[in-house]
Amino acid sequence: MASGIVSIKVNGRAEEVVTGAVTTLQDVLRNNLDYTSVKDGCSQGGCGACSVIVDGELRLSCLTPVQEVDGSEVVTLEGLNLSNSITALQQKFIEKYAAQCGFCTPGMMVAITALLDRNANPSRDEIAEALAGNICRCTGYLPIIEAVESIVAEMAGIAGD
Amino acid sequence: MAMKDLKIVGQPVKLRDLDTHVTGETVFYEDVRVPRMLHLKMHRSRYPHARILGIDTSQALSSPGVVTVLTHEDLPGKKLYNALAGAGVGPEDEPVLAFDKVRWKGESVAAVIAETPEQANAAVAKIKVEYEELPAVFDVEEAIKDGAPNLTAHWPNNHYVYPDDHRAAQIRYGDVEKAFAEADHIVEDSYQTQPIEQAPMETNGCIAVPEGDGRITVYSNTQALQFSLDVTAGILDMPTSKLRFVGGTVGGGFGGKVDIQPEPITTLAALRTGRPVKFKYTREEEMQVSSSRSAWRVYVKDGVMNDGRIIARKVTTYQDSGAYLRFSSYACMKHCGHMPGPYTIPNVSVDSIVVFTNRTPSNAMRGFGVMAGSFALEVQMDKIAETIGMDPWELRLINAYREGDMKAHRKEVEDAGMVESILAAAEMAGKQLPENFRNMSSLDRKAG
């Protein structure tokens, strides 16, 4: 089998992966690069726990062959952790009890980041739709939606000041 | 003690690992990094009921990347287990790896340990098991009929036997037959629930790591860490002091992670290979192989007076345990004790029976035993209300238990709050109740 080098930038760092067979981006991020915030809940695009941002767009890393993101910039929750906006969102998650078992939480964080990048002032409905691909079995979603609503309100307040 | 004196009750308490949940730094079992890890995949029964005539692992053993293959012959200690054996529940009826027979489709038969998950999967497909297919039974009432296919000598009639040779968990209180004869109405029906998968976000799994001091460390997401440690020690014939189980971080459980399926075999694999081994259920295994909530069939017969008083309730329940016992005798006892619901009824008879069928073994899930009972009873309450032409809220208020009432299993009611709960729900729902009902109280049956 012919192997090739796939070059990606993950959380700002240049990485190279040598691969010939189909390898998922999820496998590379979790197992080659140890970005363990990228969870594996179903390996079939059904749960959203493996969500990452590729070139600014939300993607499911479990259904993405790493070869298809050659030359791309990939961001996981580890990469977002240092930004001010995610820190504020994380604080809201803690205040609103928006995480219980914590397994879906990294995917939720990434999906919310992608939402707010596209739409800084989403309605409750838009928040629900933006998180429709991320399954949570513990919270019943309401605390998560409320955490996003409150960060949106806070950001609007800051912008209005 | 007044509420103001309480420090924890009434206050939100932060989860201990919430700070790392939101940053993705919480270490779930699968996030533990160990070098040279092997992967375990299970060859599973294709039949719901069959005799095993032979297991040929030779082709799997020579498959690329395979380190070893384990069958029942490799088990050093117990071949049968029950998670609650340490708590006196039994008998131990479930094989770690099937030997004489398979009793459900998906039962573990042989474990392949290989360098990669893909290589393990490829070798699993090369295991040849010779079966003699046997007639299977999938319905609880069919299973306990004379002549039904028998699953195991443990249960000659395919049902659990409670202490003192009882086929059912039972309540006998008053005289239901006499009360039925005196009742103005008899309301009778049957209710059926289906198996439900808990579907945690993280599937069942563990990593077992041999340590230099001869111990094995097991990182697991089980909800039953102590049970699992105990069972694993028995199966490996090892003292528990040689096993270090690390758990507590569970990516959702809801009862779906008390099976004790992954840990014993993965620990044995680590012991045999001298290398770390990981066993992780695929989502398909989680759906099809991990236990579900039981299916329950509940027959309810009530004797009711024109004024709404229920004077007799007879319940017969069949719990579908699937092929093995797991926690079912406990669930069925809990179901029995829940009857006749939060109502004071002077004549009660309950039989709840654990039945074995060739379906996936069932196990814990949020309020197991109680939920199916409540579903049956509350639909039945609505049916009674409809039959006698009474408001369903009023019917429940009339029959709700009051402080000091004797329950059917002969325990006095303490801290009753049913009437107040119904009244609060009525207010929130905008339900208008007559004044005499609004004045009802749990503390005084005559009030209202």
Add this chain to the structure above:
Amino acid sequence: MAEYLRPSSLEEAAGMIAAHGSTLAIVAGGTSAMRFAVPYVAYAMGVRGLGMNEIERSSGGLSLGAGVTMRQIRDSLPIPALQDAARGVGGPALQNMATIGGNIFAHPPNGDVATVLLAMDATVTFFTTNGERTQKLEEFYDSGAQADGLLTRIDCAAPGGELVFLKCGRQRFNSRTVISVAACIGLDNGKVGNACIAVGGAGAHPMRCAAAEQALIGRALDDAAITAAGDEAARASSPGTDAVASEWYRRRMVATYLCRALRQIAAG
């Protein structure tokens, strides 16, 4: 694991398809292929690098690259029926990945966008080792949905009337499809002049429903005609039973949802 092939031109891709036949899976967005095809074949061919993600509009008509994503349809195509269909496919991450070409090959009951394309009487163009081949999407499905090359383009004329898409699902967002219907009705002096009706999730692939169309053409779009069309569509359906819905339920929903779509058109 399948070997990953990355063709750099349409010619190369067509050559790989011809060389490897059924041992090759085409990966565009990956949302379907990575689950249902790649694990079972020797070769996976990634086509994202070939572009094919242009949307071109000309005199009311449309030319869509097979690699156009659900997200692009939602953002850049002012055809509400297509937008509604794309919006119903998975969650946002999946919509960023899933392509219109992949939707045409989706396993039923998936294929909502293809259902709308059928009602728009779209054509599909394949690039083969013998050059380009264009045929009607309906003919492609009727002849067994066998591709002899790479699907590169979907073309459709401006809808010949009012176009409505409705999906029966289990939840508001990210719902599996029970069934879907798309209807395009052109009214001429109060009578149905042309009717193009397609049903998804009611057979091996989305299908046009000629009997339902015939029940409408030449008649006023009134209750009697609408009910007749719904009945014909249900009769022509052969849906499957799965964890989402039974054959019995799906067949009834075909009639219910087609009638709803037609009433919506009748109401203007």
